[in-house]
Amino acid sequence: MRDFVLDQPGGRVVFGAGSLDAVPGEVRALGAERVMLVNDRHSRTTAETVAARLPGLVVARVGRTATHVPEHLAADAVRLARESGADLLVCVGGGSATGLAKAVALETRLRILAVPTTYAGSEMTPIWGLTGDGRKRTGRDPGVRPVCVVYDPVLTLGLPPALSAASGMNAMAHLVEAVYAPRVSPLTVTAAIEGAGALARALPGVVRDPADLAARDEALYGAWLAGWVLGTTTTGIHHRICHVLGGRYALPHAATHSAVLPYATAHNREAAGPSLAPLARALGAEDAAAGLWDLAVSIGAPTSLAAVGMRERDLDEAAALVAAERPVAGVRDLLRAAYAGARPSQESNEVTP
Ligand code: NAD
Numbered sequence: 001m002r003d004f005v006l007d008q009p010g011g012r013v014v015f016g017a018g019s020l021d022a023v024p025g026e027v028r029a030l031g032a033e034r035v036m037l038v039n040d041r042h043s044r045t046t047a048e049t050v051a052a053r054l055p056g057l058v059v060a061r062v063g064r065t066a067t068h069v070p071e072h073l074a075a076d077a078v079r080l081a082r083e084s085g086a087d088l089l090v091c092v093g094g095g096s097a098t099g100l101a102k103a104v105a106l107e108t109r110l111r112i113l114a115v116p117t118t119y120a121g122s123e124m125t126p127i128w129g130l131t132g133d134g135r136k137r138t139g140r141d142p143g144v145r146p147v148c149v150v151y152d153p154v155l156t157l158g159l160p161p162a163l164s165a166a167s168g169m170n171a172m173a174h175l176v177e178a179v180y181a182p183r184v185s186p187l188t189v190t191a192a193i194e195g196a197g198a199l200a201r202a203l204p205g206v207v208r209d210p211a212d213l214a215a216r217d218e219a220l221y222g223a224w225l226a227g228w229v230l231g232t233t234t235t236g237i238h239h240r241i242c243h244v245l246g247g248r249y250a251l252p253h254a255a256t257h258s259a260v261l262p263y264a265t266a267h268n269r270e271a272a273g274p275s276l277a278p279l280a281r282a283l284g285a286e287d288a289a290a291g292l293w294d295l296a297v298s299i300g301a302p303t304s305l306a307a308v309g310m311r312e313r314d315l316d317e318a319a320a321l322v323a324a325e326r327p328v329a330g331v332r333d334l335l336r337a338a339y340a341g342a343r344p345s346q347e348s349n350e351v352t353p
Contacts, residue, residue: 006185007232011124012148015224017213019152020046023090024053026113026148032088036060036081036110038101040093043117046155047092050115060084065096067253068246071132074103081108088113091146092155094167095120095253102128102144114146117155119167119199119219120254121174121227124149129243136247145231151224153216161207165301168203168219169258171226172196172292176265177236178229179279180272188232189275195225197282200295207299237328238264241335244321245310255308258301262293263337266344267330289344304341315339 014022027035035057039047044063051058060080066073081089081104091101092115099122101112106128114123126145129138159167178184178192199222205215241260245251266289269276276288285291296303306312319332337344 002186003183004185005183006187011146013151013224014148015151015221017152017154017217019150020049020115020155023050023113023115023150026150027054027057027088027090030088030111030113030148033057034059034085034087036062036084036086036089036104038062038065038077038089038091038093038097038104040065040097040117042158043093043097043115043155046115046117050090050092060086062100065093065100067096068131068136068250069096069099069103069129071130073100074107074130077104078107081110086110091115092117094118095122098122098146099129101146103130105144106141109143112144112146113148113150115150115152115155116223118159118163118254119156119171119223119226121171121223121230124224124227125231127230131247134248136243138243149224151220153213153220156216156220157211157213159210161210162300163254164206164210164219165203165296165299166252166254166258168199168206168223168299169261169292169296169301170254171223172199172295173238173242173257173261173264174226174230174235175199175222176261176279176288176292177238178233180268180275181233181236184233188229189278191225191232192229193278193282195222195229196279198222198225200283200291203295203299236264237267237322237331237334240325241318241322241331244325245305245318248318248321249310249314251305251308251310255302256305258296259303259305259308259310259341260334260338262289262296262303262344263334265289265292266337267334287344293343302341305335305339306341310339312339 202218283291
């Protein structure tokens with residue numbers, strides 16, 4: 001008997017090498033006359049290209065972004081959007097640029113056209129996040145989900161191997177948590193398994209040769225599916241942990257996801273039951289948790305919290321903060337395993353020495 005909920009996103013997606021050229025047409029199709037451009041430092045040149053192709057339409061620009069969207073940056077950007085009378089936000093860059101545009105949309109109800117350049121997946125979701133006073137707040141609002149997303153794998157060619165690997169594991173985390181989400185729709189599970197297979201195939205090639213456009217295309221395809229999946233379902237203990245660690249200890253977002261994922265998957269092994277088997281197959285592994293660890297190691301992505309800057313003495317406080325959001329057994333052990341970073345054993349959440 002089927003029993004599921006599908007929160008179906010309605011945005012438009014344009015995918016393909018060279019799709020950046022489609023941005024001016026998409027902006028005009030949205031009827032925009034006053035564009036505010038938001039870009040991270042890396043995408044400054046790309047944003048300038050976009051601006052040059054929208055003569056007279058760009059009324060404001062924001063070129064400063066930061067992970068987890070600090071509240072003061074969001075407030076400045078909201079003010080600029082209001083003062084400039086912008087009627088569309090166009091963001092170019094990683095999840096931090098998308099996140100800043102979402103923070104503006106949250107306050108102003110402006111629509112967003114997103115051009116992502118990493119594998120974070122935020123562009124496909126109604127999830128916003130803001131950080132202040134060492135705490136990250138998140139929420140869901142359909143109004144912040146971009147109405148149009150332009151995926152151009154050419155824009156990802158410059159993403160360095162280490163960032164590509166960590167960002168790819170961040171996308172993988174969205175796919176993994178969808179597989180065992182309560183009341184997940186069969187469509188979402190199918191997309192999650194497809195996305196996991198695409199990322200597992202693509203990431204080793206991306207890391208070996210960052211300029212390999214076919215591998216980049218496959219990785220971005222997996223990332224699109226990961227974002228879509230994240231936008232259609234709920235997340236679990238893995239995302240909750242990463243959210244707490246990112247907000248409280250300012251750990252790097254994607255790398256933290258990479259470090260926690262194998263252990264969160266091992267932690268969920270029993271509760272998830274047979275639903276992890278197709279994921280393991282997509283990873284070419286017997287066990288999903290071990291397969292994720294192997295993939296991370298093979299692409300040089302972090303597999304330990306120690307490696308991403310977590311201090312051992314903060315583990316207990318972190319476990320308490322995670323449990324305060326929603327009590328869950330075994331978080332302390334999960335965090336200790338993630339801190340140590342050994343390969344998860346197949347039988348339990350214990351790690352092999
Ligand atoms: P990021 O946006 O902070 O980018 C990391 C670094 O990579 C930055 O210095 C950026 O300038 C650079 N960069 C971006 N694209 C590049 C490219 N193609 N080549 C070279 N350098 C490039 O990191 P991220 O991992 O993309 O995003 C993380 C943020 O996104 C976090 O704040 C996280 O909370 C958020 N996020 C939100 C959602 C959501 O649904 N709301 C989902 C995933 C991530």
